[in-house]
Amino acid sequence: MSQLGNLDPWFAGRSAVVTGGSGGMGRAISLAFAASGCKVLVSDVADAAGEETVALVRAAGGEAQYVHTDVSHSADVKAMVGAAVDFHGGLDFAVNAAAIEFEVDYLADLAEDDWDRMLNVNLTSVFLCMKHEINAMMAGEGGAIVNIASTNSYRPQPHQSAYTASKFGVLGLTKSAAVDYAPRGIRINAICPGSIDTPMLRGAIAKRGRDPEEVANRLSLIGRFGTVDEIAAAALWLCSGASGFTIGHALAVDGGYLAR
Numbered sequence: 260m261s262q263l264g265n266l267d268p269w270f271a272g273r274s275a276v277v278t279g280g281s282g283g284m285g286r287a288i289s290l291a292f293a294a295s296g297c298k299v300l301v302s303d304v305a306d307a308a309g310e311e312t313v314a315l316v317r318a319a320g321g322e323a324q325y326v327h328t329d330v331s332h333s334a335d336v337k338a339m340v341g342a343a344v345d346f347h348g349g350l351d352f353a354v355n356a357a358a359i360e361f362e363v364d365y366l367a368d369l370a371e372d373d374w375d376r377m378l379n380v381n382l383t384s385v386f387l388c389m390k391h392e393i394n395a396m397m398a399g400e401g402g403a404i405v406n407i408a409s410t411n412s413y414r415p416q417p418h419q420s421a422y423t424a425s426k427f428g429v430l431g432l433t434k435s436a437a438v439d440y441a442p443r444g445i446r447i448n449a450i451c452p453g454s455i456d457t458p459m460l461r462g463a464i465a466k467r468g469r470d471p472e473e474v475a476n477r478l479s480l481i482g483r484f485g486t487v488d489e490i491a492a493a494a495l496w497l498c499s500g501a502s503g504f505t506i507g508h509a510l511a512v513d514g515g516y517l518a519r
Contacts (some may be wrong), residue, residue, distance in 0.1 A: 269500050271296030274347035276340065278330050278388060279357030281308035283457035284407065286315075287487035288354050288494045293321030295495060297352065300343035302328035330357045330384035340391040350395040352498045355388045356407045358425075360459055363466060366420040374421045381425035385432055389447070393440060401444025403498040406433045407490075408449040410478075410513050430509055437507030446506050448497045453513025456484035479514025 275292040279285035280301035286308075292299045293316040301316075301323055303309040309325045316323035324346050328339040343350050358381045362369065385406050396402035409426040411419060430449055437447040454460060454475060464471055476482045493512050496502055511517050 267295040267499075269295075270352075270495075270498075272298075273351040274298050274300070274343060274349055275352040275354070275498075276300040276302065276343045276350060276392065277354045277356060278302050278328065278339075278384070279355075279407075280312050280325075281305040282312075283356075283459060284452065284455060284487050284490045285354075285356040286312045287491040288356060289323065290315060290319075290321075291488070291491035291495050292352070292354075293323055294319065298322040298347040299324075300339065300346060301325045302330070302339045303357065304329055330355075330388060331379035333387050336384070336387040337391050340388075340395050344395050344398075349399040350392060351399070351402045352404070353388065353392040353396075353402070354405045354407070354494050354498075355385050355392075357384055358407065358459075360419070360422050360463055361466075362419050362422055364418060369420060377421035378425050378428075381422065382428040382432070385429050389432065389436055393436070393445060396445050397443060402446075404436075404445065404447045405494050405497045406447070406449045408433070408451045408509060410451050410453045410511065410516055412449075412451055412509065413511075413517055433509070434507045441506045446497075446503070448502075448505060448507065449509045450490060450493050450497070451509050451511045451513065451517075452485065452490055453511070453516045454478040454484050455490055455512075456486060460484070478516050480516070480519060481514050483514065485512060485514055 275297040277289045280289045281303035301312050313323040313325045326342045329335045408429040411423045412426040412430045415423040433449040
């Protein structure tokens with residue numbers, strides 16, 4: 260991220276929290292918020308990488324703080340949101356990006372512990388995060404929340420039953436919460452990333468023994484992976500005043516994959 264220059268007046272001096280901020284999409288979103296002038300609370304369980312995200316923000320002249328957070332634990336999430344409010348004086352924006360993906364088995368072979376872990380980290384976490392984020396935003400002047408779903412929310416990939424179920428659930432939570440809280444000044448939307456070039460995607464490709472070029476051609480119309488910066492741009496747009504009439508929407512950033 261370059262040194263901060265002309266800050267976006269919509270974001271400057273406001274507060275954001277980003278889960279899964281130690282790398283990939285979460286790190287890019289954290290850096291983008293900071294570059295626009297937000298004070299950012301970065302959370303994750305990967306402490307060294309999370310602190311590295313904060314260091315990158317500060318090196319560019321931004322303000323950030325890291326808090327260790329297991330998003331599947333209510334007490335951790337409550338403490339995370341409380342830290343953001345204490346550090347920044349309130350909460351204006353939240354992007355819930357923490358997620359895992361590790362399946363290689365058919366549903367009938369999936370261990371119950373793996374099912375529970377996937378649903379807890381990918382879906383229960385979004386409920387917990389929104390629960391506490393919404394309460395913090397209602398104590399202020401409202402805000403905007405973006406949940407990271409997936410193209411799997413619409414079109415499942417093989418051997419991903421638990422992951423797909425979790426991401427279907429994220430869309431349901433997003434839309435239900437949007438209906439409840441739009442009249443109270445909180446806009447809630449989702450992003451459905453396609454094949455975004457992250458360590459998680461590269462790890463999944465390697466684990467399945469697939470060719471990255473084949474995957475990129477199969478999962479987009481333009482023969483490449485998306486970038487984390489493209490997801491960050493979408494997240495900031497959904498939090499900005501430019502998207503003020505966008506509520507309960509699932510924005511596909513997928514290289515046209517769902518259009519095929």
